[in-house]
Structure formats: C-alpha cells, structure tokens
Amino acid sequence: MLNSKLLHKKLFLDSGLKTQVKEVNTSNLEWTKNFGDIAPFMQLDLRLIWRNKRTKSSVWMLALGLLYGLFFYPNPTYNNMPFFFIFIGIFSTGIFLINFGQFVPAWDSGYYKLLMSQNIKYEQYLKSKFTLMALSVVILFVLGIPYVYFGWKILLAHFAAAIYNIGINTHVILWGGSFNRKKIDLSQKAAFNYQGTGAVQWLIGIPLLVLPMIIFALFNWLLSFEIACLVLTVMGVVGIVFHQKLMRFITGKYLESKYKMIDAFNQDN
Incomplete structure (x- = not known):
C-alpha cells in the first residue's frame, strides 16, 4: 500500500511527456530537409559537430567571434583605423567559417574511405559544408548588428565583410581543403590540439584575412571608406553569382585528390 501511494504521488503524465519532448527537440533535424538533396550531409555534419569534443570548439568559438569587436570598438584608438573594421568584420562574421572550414574534409577523415565508397555526389557533400558556413555568416552578422552603437561605419564594414565571406572566403576555404592531408581524431580535446594542422591551415589565412584588408585599405586610401566597402561587397556578390561554377x-x-586523401587519412599522423 505504501509503495502504491508513493507511485501515485510521483507519477504524473506531464513529467513523462516533458522528457519525450526534450528528446525530440534535441535531435530533430527535420528543418534541414528544406535544403533538398544536401540535407543528409548537413545532418551528418551537425551531428558530427555536436557529438565530438574537437568539433564542439567550432560552436563555442561563435561566442568569441560575436564578441570580438568589444575588445576593440570601445577603444577610441581604433576609430581612425577603418581598415581594422574589415578585419574584425571578416573574423567576427566568419569565425565558424574559418574554424570549421579549414579542416574540411579532415573532420570526416575517420570514415572518409567508407564515405567515398558510397558513390556519393561529391558536389552535394561540399555544398552542405558551404551552406553551413554561409548560414553561420548570416546569423553572426545579424547578431552583430548592435555594433552599430559604435558607429554606422562599423555596421557597413561588417555587412561588406559578411558578403565577402559568403561569396569569396567560403569558396577559398573549400578549395584549400582539397590540399588537406592530415587526419583528425574527433575524440581529442580542442584546447592546444594542433592535430590536423598543416601548411594549408597557416597559408589559407592570407587570402581569408590579409587580402581583403589590403584591398579595403587600398580603396579606402585612394577613394573613400564607402567605396572600399562597396568593392568588397561587389566581390562577394560576384562570388555568389558564380557559385555553381566555382x-x-x-x-x-x-x-x-580523392585517392591521395584516402591514403593520407589512413595514415597515423
């Protein structure tokens, strides 16, 4: 009788339903089906990101990227350094793009051989990576709109940087990934872990960060801040227009490089 009374007190239908709802919400990736035939690859990437120690760093780095401007914009010293706005804009809106994209396809190195044996459409595989990176840029730009508090020029620079990231840097970093030959152990912690890092990861920073800063600084010096932002925006739009060809x-x-990568990922490095 005592056990029966305790069960009646503790047993509520709502509590059981709450547990079920929580499980559905945390694993439901139905929204990815809106992206058509790349949905299975997006689901694979999202699960990979969330379930492994190394890839989770890409998620936590979003906060760093989003708040990065707060280390500089409140300081009046940087008000007269507009080219620095572009650097922060590229980094802030592209932190996931850079952190996740630089290790494509090494994230899948543990089962890359199996993946390639499935006769998948490689372009769809890469488009899923592109879509995730492009979405992250849009989300980070929107979340960074409050930076307009420090001046409209900062918001304009971030907008130009976001378009440049989507149109140019996504393609650049995916192209750089074709040279990746370093395997990654996803179970390892991300902190001070340089596994998978090679010459590609160091060199790719030049076109990703340095090149847009040089282009912006040149046009800002020759013409104006607005024209410099326009140039980067147009470059990004051109990249978006020619996305399919790229x-x-x-x-x-x-x-x-398919078989070279399969061979490299089978090695212990």
Whole structure:
C-alpha cells in the first residue's frame, strides 16, 4: 500500500511527456530537409559537430567571434583605423567559417574511405559544408548588428565583410581543403590540439584575412571608406553569382585528390 501511494504521488503524465519532448527537440533535424538533396550531409555534419569534443570548439568559438569587436570598438584608438573594421568584420562574421572550414574534409577523415565508397555526389557533400558556413555568416552578422552603437561605419564594414565571406572566403576555404592531408581524431580535446594542422591551415589565412584588408585599405586610401566597402561587397556578390561554377571547379580539385586523401587519412599522423 505504501509503495502504491508513493507511485501515485510521483507519477504524473506531464513529467513523462516533458522528457519525450526534450528528446525530440534535441535531435530533430527535420528543418534541414528544406535544403533538398544536401540535407543528409548537413545532418551528418551537425551531428558530427555536436557529438565530438574537437568539433564542439567550432560552436563555442561563435561566442568569441560575436564578441570580438568589444575588445576593440570601445577603444577610441581604433576609430581612425577603418581598415581594422574589415578585419574584425571578416573574423567576427566568419569565425565558424574559418574554424570549421579549414579542416574540411579532415573532420570526416575517420570514415572518409567508407564515405567515398558510397558513390556519393561529391558536389552535394561540399555544398552542405558551404551552406553551413554561409548560414553561420548570416546569423553572426545579424547578431552583430548592435555594433552599430559604435558607429554606422562599423555596421557597413561588417555587412561588406559578411558578403565577402559568403561569396569569396567560403569558396577559398573549400578549395584549400582539397590540399588537406592530415587526419583528425574527433575524440581529442580542442584546447592546444594542433592535430590536423598543416601548411594549408597557416597559408589559407592570407587570402581569408590579409587580402581583403589590403584591398579595403587600398580603396579606402585612394577613394573613400564607402567605396572600399562597396568593392568588397561587389566581390562577394560576384562570388555568389558564380557559385555553381566555382563549386564545380572545387569539386574537380577534390576528385583529383580523392585517392591521395584516402591514403593520407589512413595514415597515423
């Protein structure tokens, strides 16, 4: 009788339902089906990111990227350094792009051989990576709109940087991935872990960060801040317009390196 009374007190239908709802919400990736045939690859990437120690760092780095401007914008010293706005804009809106994209396809190195044996469409595989990176840029830009508090020029620079990231840097970093030959152990912690890091990861920073700063600084010096932002924006738009052609070119590079990558990922490095 005592056990029966305790059960009646503790047993509520709502508590059981709450547990079930929580489980569904945390694992439901149905929204990815809106992206068509790349949805399975997006789901694979999202699960990989959330379930492994190394890839989770890409998520936590979002906060660092979003708040990065607060280390500089409140300081009046940087008010007269507009080229620095672009650097922060590229970094702030592109932190996930840089942190996640630089290790494509090494994130999948543990099962890359199996993945390639499935006769998948490589372009879809890469487009899923592109889509995740592009979405992250849009989200981070929107979340960073409050930076307008420090001046409209900062918001304009961040907008130009975001378009540049989507149109240029996403393609650049995917192209760079075709040269990746370093395996990554996803179970390892991210802190002070340089596994998977090679010459590609160091060199890719030049076109990702240095090049847009040089272009911006040049046009800002020759013409004006607004024109410099416009140039980067136009470059990004051109990259978006030619996205399909660029992806076909990048896919070709991956297909050329397919067996080299399979062999490299089978090695212990």
